[in-house]
Amino acid sequence: MTDIFDDPESDRWNHHPGKVQLSPVFAWPPRPLACLKWLSGAWLVLSTTTLAFALAVLAYVTLLPPLSEMASLDPGWVLRLWLANLVPHCVLAGTLHWWLHMRRGQERRTKYDAREQARDNGTFTFRSQVRDNMFWTIASGITLWTVMQALVFWAMANGLAPKVFFPSNPVWFALWFVLIPIWSSLHFYWVHRLLHWPPLYRIAHALH
Known part of the structure; x- marks a missing residue:
């Protein structure tokens, strides 16, 4: 594999992050303290992991039906699952788009490609990079992972996949x-x- 610093493509990058370090969990010889620090960085601070966990718990408690009702693939609860994925994603992505691209709150700091998002460009669906990203994220990404989630919930409800609960x-x-x-x-x-x-x-x- 070509090292990113030897890749001529990197010359046009606006941001060079430096060498990316592998997780200490996969390092050899083992580094227990580094692993503990890495895990605490995932769970004991505000991170993408804790944010995803909080949103998952909120959706499970407020939007999804009891697991027993998922024994059949009813369109009603599958749609609720899709919305549980769609709404927070759109809120988060929309907020980031507003801050980074419309408000330019970070200017070009840590932005790999200095160019603005493309408009009137036939490379993208609807000739717009933003609309292209929105369409494929919702129509493909969120929809496909909702289908996979629905199948997992259905399998759990029918005893075809394991369930792990704290009391048991x-x-x-x-x-x-x-x-x-x-x-x-x-x-x-x-x-x-x-x-x-x-x-x-x-x-x-x-x-x-």
């Missing part, structure tokens, strides 16, 4: 809070390596 299994319930950030990092890395395999890249990742 407190050890595994607590352990998942350690395993989820590790699995997330591992999954993100290897899925992206796989998506850059040419046959998959063309059909599943080139648009992104």
Whole structure:
């Protein structure tokens, strides 16, 4: 793999982040204190992990029906699940777009590509980079992950997938809070390596 600092493409970057460090969880030899610090950075401060967890709990408590009602793939609760994914995503993405691109609150600091988002450009759906991003995020991204979530909930409700609740299994319930950030990092890395395999890249990742 080409080092990013030897890649001529990096010459046109506006922001160069420096060398990206791997998670200490995957380092060898083991570094227990570094791993503990990494995990605490995921759960004990305001982070994408804690924000996602808070939103998931809020959606589960306020929007989703009891698990027993998910035993059938009823369009009603699947739509509620889709909305539970759609609304916070649009609020967060919309706020970031307003701050970074409309308000220019950060100017060009840490912005990789100094160019503004494209308009009247046939490369993008609707000839607009913003509308392209919005359409494919909602029509493809949010919709597909809602389908996957719905299938998982359906499988759990029908006893086809395991369920872990604190009263019945407190050890595994607590352990998942350690395993989820590790699995997330591992999954993100290897899925992206796989998506850059040419046959998959063309059909599943080139648009992104």
